[in-house]
Amino acid sequence: MASRKIMLDEEEIPKQWYSILSDLPKPLPPMLNPETREPVPPQALEAVFAKELVKQEASRERWITIPEEVREVYRLWRPTPLYRAINLEKALKTPAKIYYKYEGVSPPGSHKPNTAVAQAYYNMKEGTKRLTTETGAGQWGSALAFGCMLFGMKSTIYMVKASYYQKPYRRVMMETWGAEVFPSPSEKTKFGTKVLEDDPECSGSLGISISEAVEDAVTHEDAKYTLGSVVNHVLLHQTVVGQETQKQMELLDDYPDLIAGCIGGGSSFSGLYWPFYYDKVSGKSPKETEFLAVESTACPKVTRGYYTYDHGDSARMTPLVKMHTLSHMFVPPPIHAGGLRYHGMAPTLCLLKEEGIVKSKAYNQVKTFEAATLFAKTEGILPAPEPAHAIKAAVDEALECKKTGEKKTILFLLCGHGYFDMQAYDDYNSGKLPPYEYPKEKVEESMRKLKALYPWLDVKI
Ligand SMILES: Cc1ncc(COP(=O)(O)O)c(C=O)c1O
Numbered sequence: 149m150a151s152r153k154i155m156l157d158e159e160e161i162p163k164q165w166y167s168i169l170s171d172l173p174k175p176l177p178p179m180l181n182p183e184t185r186e187p188v189p190p191q192a193l194e195a196v197f198a199k200e201l202v203k204q205e206a207s208r209e210r211w212i213t214i215p216e217e218v219r220e221v222y223r224l225w226r227p228t229p230l231y232r233a234i235n236l237e238k239a240l241k242t243p244a245k246i247y248y249k250y251e252g253v254s255p256p257g258s259h260k261p262n263t264a265v266a267q268a269y270y271n272m273k274e275g276t277k278r279l280t281t282e283t284g285a286g287q288w289g290s291a292l293a294f295g296c297m298l299f300g301m302k303s304t305i306y307m308v309k310a311s312y313y314q315k316p317y318r319r320v321m322m323e324t325w326g327a328e329v330f331p332s333p334s335e336k337t338k339f340g341t342k343v344l345e346d347d348p349e350c351s352g353s354l355g356i357s358i359s360e361a362v363e364d365a366v367t368h369e370d371a372k373y374t375l376g377s378v379v380n381h382v383l384l385h386q387t388v389v390g391q392e393t394q395k396q397m398e399l400l401d402d403y404p405d406l407i408a409g410c411i412g413g414g415s416s417f418s419g420l421y422w423p424f425y426y427d428k429v430s431g432k433s434p435k436e437t438e439f440l441a442v443e444s445t446a447c448p449k450v451t452r453g454y455y456t457y458d459h460g461d462s463a464r465m466t467p468l469v470k471m472h473t474l475s476h477m478f479v480p481p482p483i484h485a486g487g488l489r490y491h492g493m494a495p496t497l498c499l500l501k502e503e504g505i506v507k508s509k510a511y512n513q514v515k516t517f518e519a520a521t522l523f524a525k526t527e528g529i530l531p532a533p534e535p536a537h538a539i540k541a542a543v544d545e546a547l548e549c550k551k552t553g554e555k556k557t558i559l560f561l562l563c564g565h566g567y568f569d570m571q572a573y574d575d576y577n578s579g580k581l582p583p584y585e586y587p588k589e590k591v592e593e594s595m596r597k598l599k600a601l602y603p604w605l606d607v608k609i
Contacts, residue, residue, distance in 0.1 A: 150232060150234060151232060151400065152231060152232050152234055153229050153230075153231050153232075154229065154230040154231075154232075154396040154399055154400060155227070155229055156227035156392060156395055156396060157227075158223050158226075158227070160227055160392065160395060161219055161222050161223065161226045161227055161388065161392070162214065162387070162388045162391040162392065163213065163214055163219070164211040164212060164213055164214060165211070165212045165214060165384045165385055165387045165388065166210065166211060166384070166387040166390075166391065166422055166423050166426055167204070167207060167208075167209060167210055167211070167212060167380070167384050167387075168383075168418075168422050168425065168426070168496055169206075169207065169208060169380065169496075170208045170209075170210055171210070171425070171426060171429045172496065172499060172500070173499075173500075173503050173505070174499070174503075176470075176495050176496065176499060177457075177470040177495070177499075179467040179468065179469050180457055180467060180468040181467060181468075182459070182464065182467070182468050182602065185604065188467040190202055190205050190206040192467070193205065195366060196362060196365055196366060196372060196373040197372060197373065197374070197375075197381075198267070198270045198271045198273075198274050198276065198372055199274060200270040200273070200274070201267060201270055201381045202381075204380070204381040204384055205379060205380045205381045206380075212384065214266075214388075215266075215269060217269055218265055218266050218269050221265045221269075221298055222262070222265070222388065224254075224255065225253050225254040225255065225261075226388065226392070227392045228249065228250055228251055228253050228254070228389070228392065229249075229250050229253065230247055230248070230249050230250070230392075230393055230396035230397070231247065231248050231249075231250060231527070232245065232246070232247050232400075233246040233247065233248055233523075233526070233527050235526035235527055236522070236523060236526040236527055236543075236546075237546065238526075239522065239525075239526045240543065240546045240547060240550065241550060242546035242547065242549050242550045243549055243550065243553060243554065243555045244545065244546040244549035244550075244554070244555060244556045244557070244558050245402065245555070245556070245557045245558065246542055246546055246558045246560075247397070247402075247404070247557070247558070247559045247560075248539075248542075248559070248560050248561065248562045249389060249392070249393045249396075249420060249559070249560075249561050249562065250529070250562045251389060251416070251561065251562065251563045251564060252529065252531075252532070252562060252563075252564050252565030254291075255294055256287065256290035256291040256293075256294050256321070257287065257290070257532075257564050257565050257567065257568070258287040258290075258291065258416075258532065258563055258564030258565075259386060259389060259415070259416045259419060259561075259563045259564065260287050260288045260290070260291030260292075260376055260564075261291040261294055261295060262385050262386050262388055262389065262419065263291075263376065263381075263382045263385035263386060263415065264288070264291035264292045264294060264295035264374070264376070265291075265294075265295045265298065266295075266385045267279070267292075267295065267374045267381075267382075267385075268292070268295030268296050268298065268299045268301060268374075269295075269299055271299075271301065271372055271374070272299040272300065272301055276301065276370065276371070276372045277301060277302060277370040277371070278301060278302040278303065278304060278368070278370055278371040278372075279292060279296055279301060279302070279303050279304070279365075279371065279372055279373070279374050280303070280304045280305075280306070280361040280362075280364045280365045280371055280372070280373050280374070281303070281304075281305055281306070281361050281373065281374045281375070281376065282305070282306045282307075282308070282332065282354055282357030282358045282360070282361045282376075283305050283306070283307045283308070283311070283318075283357070283376070284307075284308050284311055284354050284357075284412070284486035284487045284488075284489055284490070285311055285315065285318070285485070285486035285487040285532070285533075285534065285569075286307060286311055286315045286318025286319065286321075286322070286486070286568065287318075287487060287532070287534075287564055288376030288377070288487070289305040289307055289318065289322050289327065289329065290318055290321050290322050290325070291376070292305065292327070292374060292376070293305065293321070293322040293323075293325040293326065293327035294325050296325075296326065296327070297325045297326050302326065302327075302328075303322075303325075303326065303327040303328070304327070304328050304329075304330070304361070304364060304371075305322055305327050305328070305329045305330070305361075306330055306332035306334065306336075306337075306340075306357040306360040306361045306364075307319065307329055307330065307331055307332060307357065308332055308351075308352040308353060308354060308356075308357050308486060308489070309331040309332060309333065309350070309351050309352035310351040310352055310482040310486065311352075311486040312329075312331035312332075312352075313331070314482075314484070314486070314571055314572075315486075315568050315569070315571075317568050318568050321568075330360075331352070332352050332356055332357040332360050333350055333352055333356050333360065334360060336360065336364065337359075337360040337363045337364055338363065339356070339359045339360055339363050339462075339463045340356070340359075340360045343356055343462075350479070351479070351482050352479075353462065353478075353479045353480060353489060353491070354489055354490040354491075355459075355460075355461050355462035355476050355478075355479075355490070355491055356461075356462045356463075356479075358375075358460060358461040358462070358466075359461040359462050359463030359465055361373055362461060362463075362465045362466070363463070363465065366465075376413070376415065377412055377413025377414060377415040377490070377494070378413035378414065378415070378460065378471075378490070378492065378493070378494050378495075379494075380494075380495075380496065382413075382415050383414065383415050383418040383419065383422070383494055383496065385419075386415050386416060386418060386419025386420075387418075387419050387422050387423055388419070389416070389419040389420050389561065390419055390420045390421060390422055390423035390424060391423045393420060393423075393559065394423055394424065394427070397559075402557050403433070403434050403435050403437070403557065404424070404435070404437055404557050404558065404559035405435055405436075405437060405438065405556040405557050405558065406437070406438045406440060406542075406545055406556060406557075406558045406559065407420060407421050407424055407437060407438070407439050407440065407559050407560070408440040408441075408442055408538045408541040408542055408545070408558070408559070408560040408561070409421065409440075409441065409442065409535075409538050409560060409561040409563070410441075410442050410443070410485075410488060410534045410535050410536075410537040410538045410561075410563065411441045411442065411443050411450065411488070411493065411494075411497065411508075412485075412487040412488040412489070412490050412534060413490050413492070413493065413494055414441070414493050414494030414496075414497040415494065416535075416561055416563040417441055417497070417538075417561060418494060418496065418497060419561075420559075420561045421439045421506075424437055424439075425439070425500075425505070438507060439500075439505065439506045439507065440506075440507050440508070440509060440541055441497060441501070441506055441507070441508045441509075442508070442509050442510070442511065442537040442538050442540070442541045443488060443508065443509075443510045443537065444483055444485055444488045444489075444510060444511070444512070444513065444516075444537060444584075445510045445511060445512045445583075445584065445585040445586065446480055446481045446483045446488075446489070446512070446513065446584035446585070446586055447474065447480040447483070447488055447489050447490070447491070447586065448474070448510045448586055448591070449471075449472045449473055449474050449490075449491060449492060449493050450472045450493055450497075450498070450501060450508040450510075451508050451509065451510045452474075452510075452586065452588060452591050453472045453473050453474045453491075453493075453591065453595075454472065454473060454595055454607050454609075455470070455471070455472050455498055455501075455502055456470065456473065456598075456605050456606060456607050457469065457470050457602070457605060458471065458473040458475060458476055458491070458492060458598060459476040460476070460492060461476060462476050462477070464476065468602075469492070469495055470495055470498070471492045471493050471494070471495050471498045472492070472493045472498045472501065473491055473492045473493070473598075474491045474492075474586070474591055474594055474595075475491060475594040475595055475597060475598040476491055476492070476598070477594060477597050477598065478491045478591075478594045480586065481582075481584045481586070483513050483533075483584055484513060484533040484569060484571075484572035484575070484581075485513065485516070485532075485533035485534045485536070485537065486533075487532075487533075487534045488534055488537070509541055511537055511540050511541075512583035512584060512585055513533065513576075513581055513582075513583060513584065514576070514581055514582075514583040515540055515583070516533065516536040516537050516539070516540045517533070517536060517572070517573070517576035517581060518540075519536055519539045519540035519543050520533070520536035520539055520540075520566070520573075521573075521576065521577075522539075522543065523536075523539050529562065529565060530565060530566045530567060530569075530573065531562055531564075531565065531566050532563070532564035532565055532566040532569060533566060533569055533572050534563065534564065535560075535561060535562045535563045535564060536566075538560040538561055538562070538563075539560065539562070541560065542558050542560040545558050546558060592609050595607055595609050596609055
């Protein structure tokens with residue numbers, strides 16, 4: 149009988165993280181100072197991030213040792229299970245095999261603590277007393293609150309206002325772990341106050357929350373800022389996911405033809421596919437594995453956005469970063485997948501997309517909840533709205549295999565559970581979910597604003 153659930157021993161928790169930087173087909177374009185257009189050295193980031201994290205951000209070392217204290221915390225929930233979705237396969241009548249790596253078993257319920265714990269640890273070692281951050285769906289904020297609690301630090305979380313009210317229990321979780329949580333835009337910061345003056349009804353965006361969290365950190369001596377996605381060191385910490393999956397697939401004597409993951413800023417998907425990408429570049433991969441990044445049609449940065457320089461936040465406090473973007477002035481519709489409402493994307497993923505190594509697809513939330521519901525009815529777990537995008541892509545691929553008769557091995561990342569997302573399921577079940585698509589014309593309008601701000605940008609609209 150085929151295994152449904154593949155577990156590893158605690159001893160198999162990876163001892164190193166894998167960094168992709170030295171294996172990219174070309175170097176990442178440098179960050180730029182928007183005024184001088186000169187490259188910004190990574191050390192400039194020490195104003196906001198812990199020194200060790202800045203070192204990791206630019207490190208050319210391929211393997212970076214995971215501190216034992218961090219591995220010790222990982223033992224609370226790692227290694228995470230890899231499942232074969234046999235019931236889903238049967239329901240789809242597909243000849244394909246479908247596997248999913250499940251990160252929802254962590255205490256905060258997603259992959260996010262893989263990096264939150266590491267970031268809290270390094271900050272604690274460097275004497276930081278308080279960490280600030282933004283959160284969309286509340287998953288990242290919960291993870292950071294959890295990490296800070298474990299290492300005796302305070303945390304301040306700016307939660308996108310739309311999610312703050314849609315997901316009150318995420319706030320309660322963060323507060324229980326000792327965090328202070330503000331709906332963003334808030335009057336706690338100068339930037340938030342200004343946004344509210346201009347638009348008192350503003351539902352917020354990750355770009356706005358990032359600006360508030362950065363402002364809070366740079367205006368307080370004992371505080372540092374942390375990010376839950378996009379930057380290299382965050383993606384690096386997530387590679388425990390892919391390394392464990394490789395061992396689990398090895399036990400099954402199988403290897404994926406397709407690896408799919410949802411992308412908000414790209415951290416969970418990168419954590420899964422980077423180690424398999426390394427297999428490819430080092431000649432160890434037995435297959436021409438396809439990497440598929442799946443996003444929301446409400447926030448289609450990779451499928452409809454432009455590959456150019458942009459700020460990571462709305463207040464333009466960050467340097468300019470080369471990535472796929474909808475512009476930092478873009479405020480996405482309030483979809484339930486709050487974690488996918490970010491205007492930009494991890495620069496490594498963008499570079500690989502431009503090189504044709506990573507492919508992308510977008511779905512609207514009605515389609516993704518249709519897939520999430522089918523998954524819940526066959527496999528039991530109610531997925532978070534974000535990984536529902538990856539489920540939809542896996543289902544489509546499996547249905548394609550049904551047509552062609554191909555026996556592909558499909559692997560996707562179920563990066564979080566959806567047990568705090570009942571409102572979303574209720575809206576879907578009662579047919580109230582709008583299938584938001586962000587129109588091409590609106591994207592162009594947003595990019596014209598960016599071009600007006602920086603006319604030297606190579607953007608052809
Ligand atoms: C459960 C979940 N999945 C995915 C994401 C998207 O982020 P990333 O692309 O960095 O994994 C988020 C972000 O908040 C999330 O909470």
